[in-house]
Amino acid sequence: MKKIFLTLVVLLLISACGGKVNTAVPISSTEELPASEIDPKVTPVCISPEPAQEDVDRALSFTDDLLSAPEWVRTYTVSDGRVSAVWSNDPLSAIAYVESLIFSCGYEEPDLNAFFSDENWKIIFGNYESYEPTSACKTDTGLRLYEFKAVTAGLEYAIKYWVMNDTDTRVMGTMIVFPVAAKSLIEEYSTALFPDLASCP
Numbered sequence: 001m002k003k004i005f006l007t008l009v010v011l012l013l014i015s016a017c018g019g020k021v022n023t024a025v026p027i028s029s030t031e032e033l034p035a036s037e038i039d040p041k042v043t044p045v046c047i048s049p050e051p052a053q054e055d056v057d058r059a060l061s062f063t064d065d066l067l068s069a070p071e072w073v074r075t076y077t078v079s080d081g082r083v084s085a086v087w088s089n090d091p092l093s094a095i096a097y098v099e100s101l102i103f104s105c106g107y108e109e110p111d112l113n114a115f116f117s118d119e120n121w122k123i124i125f126g127n128y129e130s131y132e133p134t135s136a137c138k139t140d141t142g143l144r145l146y147e148f149k150a151v152t153a154g155l156e157y158a159i160k161y162w163v164m165n166d167t168d169t170r171v172m173g174t175m176i177v178f179p180v181a182a183k184s185l186i187e188e189y190s191t192a193l194f195p196d197l198a199s200c201p
Contacts, residue, residue, distance in 0.1 A: 046105040047169055049081040055170070059083040059100040062172060066192050067096050092182065093155070096189075099173040106168050109142075116146065116163060124161075124175075128152045131159075137200035141165075145197050149180065156180045162194055 056078060067074070067087040076085040081104070087096040103111065125131040131150035138144040144163040149156060161175040174193060178186040190198040 049102050049104045051078050051083045055083045055100045059085045059098050062098045093179050095177045097175040101171045103169050135200040143197050
């Protein structure tokens with residue numbers, strides 16, 4: 001009796017700590033589970049939100065050599081759930097931003113809709129005097145593009161923000177910010193980064 005009790009305690013501890021115990025019960029092809037035992041929700045397998053070196057490398061190399069020194073100066077930060085790389089070009093008054101976002105338990109379309117929402121844009125454009133969405137579109141492969149106009153320090157900027165599904169748990173966010181007067185440059189960089197969706201139709 002003590003052995004059975006000890007076995008049950010060990011199984012409970014393992015399951016409480018997230019361990020896996022194989023407790024498969026064979027079911028014949030004609031036998032059905034009672035409705036009360038069918039769980040309509042599948043619990044996702046979650047990973048650590050802490051970025052790995054691969055996430056850092058992915059963010060820093062995402063634009064290839066498009067944003068190279070000495071014109072573009074790069075900095076980056078690593079935090080829980082993301083790696084953020086920023087390139088600035090003072091002569092052009094331009095900024096490019098790449099972020100590798102980690103969705104620990106995976107993501108689907110509604111998750112991206114919720115993440116890239118009005119509330120999120122308020123945070124992203126928190127340092128601007130004002131911003132205005134001008135268009136949004138996406139491809140059949142799920143690549144999204146959000147376009148904005150924003151004002152900071154009295155200057156008007158054109159902004160493009162792409163969201164690309166990278167892996168089952170990773171999403172790449174890429175933003176470029178150029179003065180509105182440099183329209184040809186923003187289109188040139190947009191086409192180099194995302195030729196399939198350089199602008200919304």
